Amino acid sequence: MWQPDGWDVRSRIGVLTPHADVGPESELQAMAPPGIRVHAARVPFGAMAAGGAMDPTIPLAPVRAFVEPPHIDEAVALLAVAPVKAIGIGFTSSSYVTGAEGEEALVDRLQERSSGKPVVLTCASAVAGLGKLGARRIALFDPPWFDSELDRLGAEYFRSQDIEVVFHAPCGLPSTQRAINPGELYDWVVTHTPDTAEAVFIGGNGFRSVGIIAALEEQLARPVLTANQSLLWGLLQATNTKTKPTNYGTLFNS
Known part of the structure; x- marks a missing residue:
């Protein structure tokens, strides 16, 4: 009732x-x-x-x-x-x-x-999660509104935690939260993930990304983490x- x-x-x-x-x-x-x-x-x-x-x-x-x-x-x-x-x-x-x-x-x-x-x-949660997964080499994808310096600092953060960053960049997508399209983000990550990466991390808690995790993992055959x-x-x-x-x-x- x-x-x-x-x-x-x-x-x-x-x-x-x-x-x-x-x-x-x-x-x-x-x-x-x-x-x-x-x-x-x-x-x-x-x-x-x-x-x-x-x-x-x-x-x-x-x-x-x-x-x-x-x-x-x-x-x-x-x-x-x-x-x-x-x-x-x-x-x-x-x-x-x-x-x-x-x-x-x-x-x-x-x-x-x-x-x-x-x-x-x-x-800190991402680092702990990567440790649980045994992944020590990542491709780091940041939101388009992160400039090159903030993206560099992100790579340095993970390197300071003994994680090798084999690729890092702000995604080349429209730099507006509401303009982020899951399909376009999927394509960008798939295209730019190097074979040497054991896992992917997509930074930015305001970056629309969780809807593509399963599809990315199926395509890339490796763990995908988001913020x-x-x-x-x-x-x-x-x-x-x-x-x-x-x-x-x-x-x-x-």
Whole structure:
């Protein structure tokens, strides 16, 4: 007699996103296994205007500012009051800019505000996932709104974690979130993935990409990781959730 109302869930997870970006929560909820609900909080991001509009390339200063106090700390504290089991940071580029040491410091700082709930970062989850898969050589594909310097910092981040980056570049696609077409991204990744890559990582939590994971893995015959897929995997690990998504990559089998 009663219709589903969203209250009967097994577990709730939180995600922090740039204030005008709906990408992370959209992809996380699309992938989430039955009984998992995603709840988002917004953090100001100086490079993003109303409706998610951005310049063709984003400058590094607002990327760095996104993870500086006080806004993200306050967002974590507020979201942690809700009955969520863990909180993810849906922002790949901050880890690129701060590096792995800065990423660890950020987690330590935010967990002081999270009421003891785990704080999970995208790139750290990707590194852990690659380790589980035994992949040490990757092709790195970044959003078209990442400039060459931010893309270079991404490659350096993974290299600092003993992962060889055999290819890296911003994808040559329209530099607007809403203009990203899954078919065009699929073709670009297939065309540019070198045979020497043991896995693919598609960076950018606002970069529409999870819908093509299964098709890419079938075509390339190797694991494909994306920012939001890696973040969800890390959140499920942190909350010891046994149910896993299906059709979103071999990462969830690890």
